[in-house]
Amino acid sequence: MGLSRLPMEMAQQSALHEAMNRLWAQYLPQIEERVATLEAAGRSLMDGTLTAEQSERASAAAHNLAGVLGTFGLAEGTTLAREAEAFYCIGPPIEPTVNARMVEVAVRLRALIATRK
Amino acid sequence: MARRILIIDDEDDIREVAAMSLETVAGWEVMVANSGAQGLARAATYKPDAILLDVMMPGMDGPTTFRELRKNPATAKIPVLFLTAKVQATDRRRFADLGIEAVLVKPFDPMTLSIQIAGALGWA
Numbered sequence: 188m189g190l191s192r193l194p195m196e197m198a199q200q201s202a203l204h205e206a207m208n209r210l211w212a213q214y215l216p217q218i219e220e221r222v223a224t225l226e227a228a229g230r231s232l233m234d235g236t237l238t239a240e241q242s243e244r245a246s247a248a249a250h251n252l253a254g255v256l257g258t259f260g261l262a263e264g265t266t267l268a269r270e271a272e273a274f275y276c277i278g279p280p281i282e283p284t285v286n287a288r289m290v291e292v293a294v295r296l297r298a299l300i301a302t303r304k
Numbered sequence: 305m306a307r308r309i310l311i312i313d314d315e316d317d318i319r320e321v322a323a324m325s326l327e328t329v330a331g332w333e334v335m336v337a338n339s340g341a342q343g344l345a346r347a348a349t350y351k352p353d354a355i356l357l358d359v360m361m362p363g364m365d366g367p368t369t370f371r372e373l374r375k376n377p378a379t380a381k382i383p384v385l386f387l388t389a390k391v392q393a394t395d396r397r398r399f400a401d402l403g404i405e406a407v408l409v410k411p412f413d414p415m416t417l418s419i420q421i422a423g424a425l426g427w428a
Contacts (some may be wrong), residue, residue, distance in 0.1 A: 258414065
């Protein structure tokens with residue numbers, strides 16, 4: 188019984204893997220757009236022009252990325268996005284080093300999504 | 305036995321991955337809704353075995369949608385599970401106080417999502 192289930196589970200895994208790759212390709216532009224929102228927020232943080240509205244958009248983008256990246260196997264992406272969400276949901280900047288960290292997070296997220304084919 | 309699940313989530317990528325996962329891995333029938341309001345209408349007509357409900361949605365959020373589901377006799381008894389990226393203990397306590405069946409966390413593993421749901425609901 189255990190043996191007869193094995194091919195079925197392998198077929199399921201293969202079908203799932205294929206479907207996940209298709210969905211990744213389909214939603215990649217949307218994911219990239221959310222990373223772009225974080226990149227823009229990071230730039231605004233550094234030049235001191237981040238608005239409350241922009242911060243809210245960045246928080247929403249980070250929230251989505253936190254949920255979706257790990258689901259597509261990018262666990263580090265979820266960790267980074269959660270860090271950004273926690274930062275932007277509080278609001279305006281605290282100190283330069285923290286602001287620089289948000290720029291780094293966006294850069295890392297951009298690099299990370301490029302690694303998934 | 306093919307279960308019938310309604311997924312309510314405003315994020316189309318998450319919604320579609322969850323639906324695909326439940327259909328592909330478990331062979332369940334899945335219907336989706338992209339807002340709390342649409343979810344209420346679909347729950348009443350579709351009568352799913354369970355509802356997977358996002359917490360943070362624009363307009364009617366998850367907790368409000370859940371309360372509305374409970375007010376309608378047609379949907380009051382349908383088990384509801386929250387699917388959320390909010391994982392803090394205070395949130396979990398608040399959700400548990402509402403009377404939901406379980407809280408599932410985003411990100412989720414598409415290979416085991418159906419197992420998590422079945423486990424939470426005591427489905428064999």
